[in-house]
Amino acid sequence: MLATVVSASRDIAAPAARIFELIADPAQQPRWDGNENLAEAHAGQRVHAVGDMFTMALTLGVVRENHVVEFEEGRRIAWFPAEPGQQPPGHLWRWELEPLDEAHTRVTHTYDWSQLTDLKRIPRARWTTADRLADSLARLAALAEGS
Template identity: 65%
Template sequence: MSQSERIVSAERRVAARPETIFELIADPAQQPRWDGNDNLAEAAPGQRVTAVGDVFVMTNVGDRVRENRVVEFEEGRRIAWNPAPVGEPAPGHLWRWELEPAAEGTLVRHTYDWSGLTDERRFERARSFTPDALRASVDRLAELAEGAERA
């Protein structure tokens, strides 16, 4: 499998401001609301990401707790993190969100990059995060952000 096959993404234009969308992404307590993979169960409030190096804790479905180290951050525009089991090194995959102001809203791009993953036991799960699965998260995020701006 080539490295490029290990990077999947989905994007769409969302009829909401980047700030509205970003707030839903950068606050881990909001993430289970828009997770199209139905993988995220809950995150404690008060973990709003503000910088590279921040770590937020998320409980996944099945009570798997993950520490997520933020490796890219630009307020309102870009955020990316490496998940890892608590107290363990990151196995080599990354979740990224990029927001670009556009005519009538924001272009939202969601990427899952598992090109650094070396543990073959994790490959099957990594392959399950397809462009369609990522698009489901973007669509749910869009619905929440557009609804917030209409309210």
């Protein structure tokens, strides 16, 4: 049976607030994307609450609207991507941050496609493995630890 929920965790030597800014500001996301799928997001879309939506241009040239469904400042953020003006097809990206102390944070990145309804997206969903999530975590760590 193929896992439809994959995740990876990493301890990062940076405060949770610094790491969260890199995640909650969509303009920063292409800098750490281990899937090499994100091209750019306009500045000024920083997420602040459930119900927020941000747009992202993908490397394939398409745009996604990302609907924020979980949010706790500095701790958790999750969104469902969708084609502009459409309902999300059911795959979720989640980030959870657990401060270990003032200068260290355990970060867990999860991709959940257990509710995916668009069969065309299944090959790409299968391609998104825990190793690719770990790549994003490694890039995120390099940015956060170098700040």
